[in-house]
Amino acid sequence: MPSPHPPSAALDESAEDLARERALVERLGASAETDGFVPFDRFMDRALYAEGIGYYTGPTNPLGRLGDFYTAPHVHPLFGRALARRVQQVRDRLVPEVPFRVVELGPGDGTLAATVLEELGREPDAAARYSYVLVERSPSLRTVSLERAQTVGAGAGISVATEEGLGSSGPFVGVVIAHEVLDAQPVRRLVYRREGWQELGVRGIGDRLEPAESRPSRPLPPNPPAAPEDGEIWEHAAGTTTCVRAISDHLASGVAIVIDYGMGAAELRSAHPTGTLAGVRRHQPVEEPWTHPGHVDLSTFVDFTRVRADAARFGLCELAYSSQAEALGRWGFDELLREALRSAPSAEARLRTQLAAKSLLFGFERFQILELAPAGGVVWPIT
Numbered sequence: 079m080p081s082p083h084p085p086s087a088a089l090d091e092s093a094e095d096l097a098r099e100r101a102l103v104e105r106l107g108a109s110a111e112t113d114g115f116v117p118f119d120r121f122m123d124r125a126l127y128a129e130g131i132g133y134y135t136g137p138t139n140p141l142g143r144l145g146d147f148y149t150a151p152h153v154h155p156l157f158g159r160a161l162a163r164r165v166q167q168v169r170d171r172l173v174p175e176v177p178f179r180v181v182e183l184g185p186g187d188g189t190l191a192a193t194v195l196e197e198l199g200r201e202p203d204a205a206a207r208y209s210y211v212l213v214e215r216s217p218s219l220r221t222v223s224l225e226r227a228q229t230v231g232a233g234a235g236i237s238v239a240t241e242e243g244l245g246s247s248g249p250f251v252g253v254v255i256a257h258e259v260l261d262a263q264p265v266r267r268l269v270y271r272r273e274g275w276q277e278l279g280v281r282g283i284g285d286r287l288e289p290a291e292s293r294p295s296r297p298l299p300p301n302p303p304a305a306p307e308d309g310e311i312w313e314h315a316a317g318t319t320t321c322v323r324a325i326s327d328h329l330a331s332g333v334a335i336v337i338d339y340g341m342g343a344a345e346l347r348s349a350h351p352t353g354t355l356a357g358v359r360r361h362q363p364v365e366e367p368w369t370h371p372g373h374v375d376l377s378t379f380v381d382f383t384r385v386r387a388d389a390a391r392f393g394l395c396e397l398a399y400s401s402q403a404e405a406l407g408r409w410g411f412d413e414l415l416r417e418a419l420r421s422a423p424s425a426e427a428r429l430r431t432q433l434a435a436k437s438l439l440f441g442f443e444r445f446q447i448l449e450l451a452p453a454g455g456v457v458w459p460i461t
């Protein structure tokens with residue numbers, strides 16, 4: 079999601095945008111509790127993923143420089159190339175006869191898939207070595223990413239397909255890539271008051287949505303923060319657990335690479351006592367992200383303490399947990415950068431590559447890369 083900088087984005091909406099937004103508010107109203115309250119996770123789920131009208135499921139591609147935000151794969155192909163190096167490394171350590179899959183969770187517009195496929199396609203026998211599977215929740219982005227990835231995959235003879243879920247066709251051997259997917263999972267937001275944890279959400283006032291607070295009508299998520307301060311906000315995304323569980327259930331051998339911005343629970347609490355919810359539109363922050371559902375990206379920082387604990391609980395072992403810069407270094411970024419600079423067609427192109435490399439190494443400083451492997455499988459050296 080990175081790129082937001084003040085001032086807050088003004089929303090220039092067309093009549094079509096407004097109609098979509100109204101349809102979303104109506105749909106939210108229909109799913110409200112008796113007093114009109116909609117818990118934040120339900121709001122975020124509909125705002126991002128409601129069929130045909132959510133932020134990711136609507137008619138326009140929200141990613142990239144022309145959209146609302148860009149991610150590391152959009153900065154420069156060097157990112158995807160480095161990741162492809164890691165895929166090749168894992169593949170090379172496996173039994174060659176075993177079909178090897180690269181499964182990308184939440185590929186968005188397919189930018190990362192296209193680069194990884196291009197790099198894998200340089201191997202002479204790539205067609206026999208790899209297949210690529212896209213698991214994308216949004217039907218419209220599923221189509222966009224499939225077209226893009228298939229075009230590149232066809233050049234190298236690597237088959238590309240989409241599947242409903244991580245293990246839709248059973249357990250597999252390979253690499254799972256989850257780049258900026260966990261931060262897009264709907265979150266419950268709870269605020270601590272004298273009477274205990276209260277649920278945050280929204281309530282419809284006419285055709286607008288206002289922030290609202292209510293007594294929780296469901297049990298609290300597990301492990302609430304100890305000794306909370308009055309007004310402290312606790313964000314809990316159940317979807318991150320579901321993703322880690324799916325990896326553990328279906329990845330028979332290989333590595334899962336989770337890349338996202340976030341930090342450990344203690345640091346999250348001290349640095350962000352009122353939560354990390356961010357709304358972004360056209361590369362700028364939106365101060366009241368509930369005001370234009372379907373037109374604003376919503377995300378929160380990933381609580382990596384919880385993700386790592388879930389991974390351990392589900393029997394995955396941790397190969398690495400590091401900053402993006404460290405992981406890129408391990409995956410051979412330096413050599414790839416040297417190659418890219420050597421083959422740059424002009425001084426300007428070289429400069430652009432240098433700036434992109436600087437951004438990938440130092441501009442994504444809140445990003446963590448977590449590598450997981452099924453316990454009891456092959457133990458993977460991280461370099």
Ligand SMILES: C[S@@+](CC[C@H](N)C(=O)[O-])C[C@H]1O[C@@H](n2cnc3c(N)ncnc32)[C@H](O)[C@@H]1O
Nearest residue numbers: 134149184185186213214215216257258259262
């Ligand atoms: C922030 S975007 C990142 C897109 C892409 N990975 C990138 O970094 O450019 C999050 C993507 O994850 C998808 N997504 C969210 N939850 C998902 C899930 N449970 N399964 C598959 N895709 C999911 C969204 O539809 C969206 O395309």
